[in-house]
Amino acid sequence: MMSTVSSPRGARWLTALLAATGCLLPAANAQGYAVDTPDNIRASAKTLAYDMMLFYKGNQSGEIPGILPGPPSDGKGDYYWWEGGALMGTMIDYWHLTGDTTYNDVVTQGILHQVGDRRDFQPLNYTASLGNDDQGFWGMTAMLAAENKFPNPPDDQPQWLALAQAVWATQASPERHDDTCNGGLRWQIPLANNGYDYKNTIANAIFFNIGARLARYTRNETYATWATKQFEWIYNVNYIDHDSWKVYDGGHVGRNCTDINKAQFSYNAATLAQGAAFMYNYTDGSDVWKTRVEKLTEGLFRDFFPENIAFELPCESRHGACTPDMLSFKGYVHRWMATITQVAPFMKDTILPVLKTSAEAAAKQCTGGTTGRVCGFYWSEGAFVDPAVDKTTGAGEAMAVLAAVSSLLIDEADPPATNQTGGISKGDPNAGTGSRGSSDPATPITTADKAGAAICTILLLAGGIAVWVFMNLGD
Numbered sequence: 001m002m003s004t005v006s007s008p009r010g011a012r013w014l015t016a017l018l019a020a021t022g023c024l025l026p027a028a029n030a031q032g033y034a035v036d037t038p039d040n041i042r043a044s045a046k047t048l049a050y051d052m053m054l055f056y057k058g059n060q061s062g063e064i065p066g067i068l069p070g071p072p073s074d075g076k077g078d079y080y081w082w083e084g085g086a087l088m089g090t091m092i093d094y095w096h097l098t099g100d101t102t103y104n105d106v107v108t109q110g111i112l113h114q115v116g117d118r119r120d121f122q123p124l125n126y127t128a129s130l131g132n133d134d135q136g137f138w139g140m141t142a143m144l145a146a147e148n149k150f151p152n153p154p155d156d157q158p159q160w161l162a163l164a165q166a167v168w169a170t171q172a173s174p175e176r177h178d179d180t181c182n183g184g185l186r187w188q189i190p191l192a193n194n195g196y197d198y199k200n201t202i203a204n205a206i207f208f209n210i211g212a213r214l215a216r217y218t219r220n221e222t223y224a225t226w227a228t229k230q231f232e233w234i235y236n237v238n239y240i241d242h243d244s245w246k247v248y249d250g251g252h253v254g255r256n257c258t259d260i261n262k263a264q265f266s267y268n269a270a271t272l273a274q275g276a277a278f279m280y281n282y283t284d285g286s287d288v289w290k291t292r293v294e295k296l297t298e299g300l301f302r303d304f305f306p307e308n309i310a311f312e313l314p315c316e317s318r319h320g321a322c323t324p325d326m327l328s329f330k331g332y333v334h335r336w337m338a339t340i341t342q343v344a345p346f347m348k349d350t351i352l353p354v355l356k357t358s359a360e361a362a363a364k365q366c367t368g369g370t371t372g373r374v375c376g377f378y379w380s381e382g383a384f385v386d387p388a389v390d391k392t393t394g395a396g397e398a399m400a401v402l403a404a405v406s407s408l409l410i411d412e413a414d415p416p417a418t419n420q421t422g423g424i425s426k427g428d429p430n431a432g433t434g435s436r437g438s439s440d441p442a443t444p445i446t447t448a449d450k451a452g453a454a455i456c457t458i459l460l461l462a463g464g465i466a467v468w469v470f471m472n473l474g475d
């Protein structure tokens, strides 16, 4: 399963030379970033955050707050709309874990710019290409802001908790649910989009995840009931393998979701595992949720952490095969798994050592570029591999290493707050209920528009991944 590519010796000589001549900046050296003590972790994370934010142009004049350069369909950059939401969440965790407030205003501005006129993360610019997973990624970020007690927006602006509730409510609305496959959300929201006939794991996992967290935060049983139903749907439709607990990508409504695409992506399993941990906490330690957390974690570590280092199974064994979306997944996995240790502390001894080994490998390979500290994606190879081989400028790679390194501080950080344990975000149980559930896009849909968080799904539909999966199995 592991890649057999050996580390380029030239790169090591060069970094050794640069280090010897003092050309490298303090936080990184020939060994990459130092992550051995809390102080070093904070110093490394600060530089990693600085470098990652160089990819974000949203606070410069003429640029759009909240998003990374893109979308690719418009030729504006490599990143889809959802990844801006993922970046904002990464920075909210960065602040929570390190205490560095440098980027808080930029993050608040970015999120608020993307809420849309109905305050439910369906801004008109992006509704034509909107997937439930795209909207959901922003929803998870808003939920995180509430849980982390990220500074509240001004009173006349939408509040974090209410935004998460709005996303949840639009996704729980009857227009988004039908009887095909016995339930579940479709991938795309607009009826005419490619992928409207696909019910995929990530869309449903995120809806489940937000519901589980809203249940814990508000203690409103409605969210818990939905979360349970949603998880059981994903399980019963066999997107989670009942023996191995592998998490698969999805299936089509025309085949009653039995044509399961068995590609595995790390964020699917991690999103489910984290949601299960919140349900475990909400239910005060129920056995059924405990088992789900254990099994999903076991499957995730078995398949995506060979030698305890994060490895994006469906694409990583071939350089350049992971899309910009996929290049960011390891970061969410590290952050979600770190949070599990707080809401399901019985998992701490299982999870923390793995995240530590993986983060050390992540930090070690950040020796590229003219600064000598640019991060690549191939953590388990032990040396920097130029992200240019992936034909991306690297925000996903930078975000993932920042997430892995800053999450090493999880043990010192406050656990996610709830309304009863010091939460300060104002909710609105009716948020999102006046919104359209299934959007009727204002603008005609063009083929180029139809892409999003599950861009991987598009590739899957094209059959590309099947080949990579096959190659992985064959290794």
Ligand SMILES: *[C@@H]1O[C@H](CO)[C@@H](O)[C@H](O)[C@H]1NC(C)=O
Pocket: 053, 059, 060, 061, 102, 103, 106
């Ligand atoms: C944008 O934010 C960065 C911090 O990420 C800050 O250094 C910079 O001055 C800001 N630019 C503008 C135009 O506000």
Ligand SMILES: *[C@@H]1O[C@H](CO)[C@@H](O)[C@H](O)[C@H]1NC(C)=O
Pocket: 064, 065, 113, 114, 115, 116, 123, 125
């Ligand atoms: C929508 O697009 C317009 C024109 O490019 C831009 O000014 C605006 O900021 C965009 N809104 C969002 C939410 O991205």
Ligand SMILES: *[C@@H]1O[C@H](CO)[C@@H](O)[C@H](O)[C@H]1NC(C)=O
Pocket: 181, 182, 236, 237, 256
């Ligand atoms: C579709 O699959 C579900 C299980 O996911 C099953 O209960 C249902 O009977 C199937 N429907 C049809 C029409 O085959």
Ligand SMILES: *[C@@H]1O[C@H](CO)[C@@H](O)[C@H](O)[C@H]1NC(C)=O
Pocket: 280, 281, 284, 285, 342, 343, 344, 345, 346, 415, 416
């Ligand atoms: C629920 O989470 C809190 C942290 O917020 C933790 O102290 C508590 O032990 C967790 N409950 C269970 C049953 O593990």
Ligand SMILES: *[C@@H]1O[C@H](CO)[C@@H](O)[C@H](O)[C@H]1NC(C)=O
Pocket: 218, 419, 420, 426, 427, 428
């Ligand atoms: C949170 O708790 C406060 C005080 O108990 C209460 O007034 C408020 O309505 C609660 N908010 C939610 C969303 O439950």
Ligand SMILES: *[C@@H]1O[C@H](CO)[C@@H](O)[C@H](O)[C@H]1NC(C)=O
Pocket: 169, 220, 221, 222, 223, 429, 430
């Ligand atoms: C609980 O959440 C549901 C769904 O959003 C909402 O309709 C209901 O009013 C909420 N109940 C309370 C007591 O806030």
